[in-house]
Amino acid sequence: MKKTVSFLVSGRGSNFNAVANAIIEGDIPATVGIVISDKQGVKALDIARQLSIPAFFVNPREYPARQDHEKAIIELLRKYETDLVVTAGYMRLLTPYFVNAFKNRIINIHPALLPSFPGTHAQKQALEYGVKISGCTTHFIDEGTDSGPIIMQKAVPVYDDDTQDTLSARILKEEHQILIESVKLFCLDKLIVKERKVFVVR
Ligand code: GAR
Numbered sequence: 001m002k003k004t005v006s007f008l009v010s011g012r013g014s015n016f017n018a019v020a021n022a023i024i025e026g027d028i029p030a031t032v033g034i035v036i037s038d039k040q041g042v043k044a045l046d047i048a049r050q051l052s053i054p055a056f057f058v059n060p061r062e063y064p065a066r067q068d069h070e071k072a073i074i075e076l077l078r079k080y081e082t083d084l085v086v087t088a089g090y091m092r093l094l095t096p097y098f099v100n101a102f103k104n105r106i107i108n109i110h111p112a113l114l115p116s117f118p119g120t121h122a123q124k125q126a127l128e129y130g131v132k133i134s135g136c137t138t139h140f141i142d143e144g145t146d147s148g149p150i151i152m153q154k155a156v157p158v159y160d161d162d163t164q165d166t167l168s169a170r171i172l173k174e175e176h177q178i179l180i181e182s183v184k185l186f187c188l189d190k191l192i193v194k195e196r197k198v199f200v201v202r
Helices: 014-024 043-050 066-079 096-101 122-129 164-187
Strands: 003-009 030-037 055-057 084-087 106-110 133-140 150-157 191-194 197-200
Touching: 003 014, 003 043, 003 164, 014 030, 014 043, 014 084, 014 164, 030 043, 030 066, 043 055, 066 096, 084 164, 106 164, 122 133, 122 164, 133 164, 150 164, 164 191
Parallel strands: 003 030, 003 084, 030 055, 084 106
Antiparallel strands: 106 133, 133 150, 191 197
16 A cells, blocks of 8 residues: 655755655655645745645644644644655644654654754754765654654765855755655655664665
8 A cells, every 4th residue: 555645844845846756756656645834835835736736835823832733734634644744844843742643754854964963054054063074864753853763864075165055955966865765765664663763674
């Protein structure tokens, strides 16, 4: 039985686009569910509509508390029988309430080699720190900030003349690759989570 993959986004949507295309082209054995944004009018929602994927803006301001906003999102995800949630540039922290609703079924892409540089502006943090290598990480979301079990990582060099834009672009290419591969492994039931470690079944 194919799994249904849905996406939480906040902006440009290039990671969502890469994974959705991989599913549509048959490189990942899955079905695309829905796309939900916490921001109105973002490019990710346009891409979803172009691909005929149901796309929703769930406005956080319409809910009294974070958990109420998350409840509305969870209801939509369940209505479309979501097996896996991919947070692809979703810039809002998920509460334990949401994390428990999809335990070990939320994959996040982060633009740094975790546990270095969690949170926002990871590429800027890496440049300011002066690291010579950075990269990206896919992980299952747990109750902390970018602290969940790591699925895959890819390193890229950091050059002396890098700007946030040049480093981000170098990392983004790799983000798309490891996110596609991680989602694929999940959909093939090849990821096993034991405490904070993820093992790939060969
Ligand atoms: C990506 O670089 C992603 O790793 C990052 O936001 C960007 C979204 O781009 N996520 C975070 O920083 C999460 N803390 P996209 O909308 O084109 O996929």
